[in-house]
Amino acid sequence: MRALPPPRPVRHSSGWLYALLILLPGLCPAAAASESPWFATLGVSTISFTSSADLQGPQGRIPGAAIDIPDTQTLVAELGYALTPAVDLRFLLGVPPNLKAEGRGSLQAAGTLLEARIAPAMLSVTYQFNQDGRIRPYIGAGVAYIMFLNTQDGALDNAQADDRFGQVLQAGVDIPLDASWSLVLDARQLYWKTTASGNATSFGGMPVSADLEPDPLMFTLGLSRRF
Structure with missing residues (x-):
């Protein structure tokens, strides 16, 4: 039996973000004047991936080769700060879900090519409409950073994948309970x-x-509390 390679080291790159969150109350006194600007959300997310991939060998593109990434689920936590009554800064982290890359087309018989634990981190700014209504929709945009915490071999030996930044478009609705x-x-x-x-x-x-464009679509149902 072939031994699995050791987990790749985790790189921490969010220290600047924590410093920014600490400074925000002083930078935005207007938002803090009436009520606490801080809020936190816990939720369950379903992540759906596209199957776009270009598989290359030493002689160029492998004809008919394709890769499929099945949907997955994870728990997420979000910390938010109200910059104004309508504008929020949001930072989201997810419990690392398991991602599988499965062979399709001429790679169908290969089965699972690799498995990896990925850690999604997202920073976004959103604008909320109808702030005093019973239903409060919002839209936003931001950046994401997807880290591969460890990668395990499947039909690929010595499998590895690169950590990368991406862009995020966001839309949602906030429904106050009290x-x-x-x-x-x-x-x-996510465009990643x-x-x-x-x-x-x-x-x-x-x-x-393989040049992968998974472009994950992430749906989250959560419960949020303002402090």
Whole structure:
């Protein structure tokens, strides 16, 4: 039995964000004048991926090769700060879900190419409409950073994938339950590209790489509390 490679080290890159969140109350005194500007949300997210991939070997593109990434679910936590009554800054982290890349087309027989734990982190700014209404829709945009915490071999030996930044478009609705609690329905479209590589056992150990555009669509149902 082949031993799995050791987990890749986790890179921490959000120290600047924590410093920004600490400074925000002083930078935005107007938002804090009437009530606490801080809020937090816990939720369950379903993540759907596209199947766009370009698989390359030493001689160029592998004909008929495709990759499919099944949907997955995870728990997420979001910390928010009201910059104004209508504008919120939001930072979201997710419990690392398991991502699988499965062979399709000429790679159908290979099965699972690799598995990885990914850690999504997103920073966005949203604008809320109808602030005093019973239903409060919002839209926003931001950036995401997707980290691969560890990668396990499947039909690819020595499998690895690159951490990358991406862009986020966001829309949702906030439904107040009382003065502090609210129900949140949120959708985020991530535009994210990465590169995976390894040695394909089904092609005699040939080195291959894939330019992936998973472009995850993330739906979240959560409960939010303002502090």
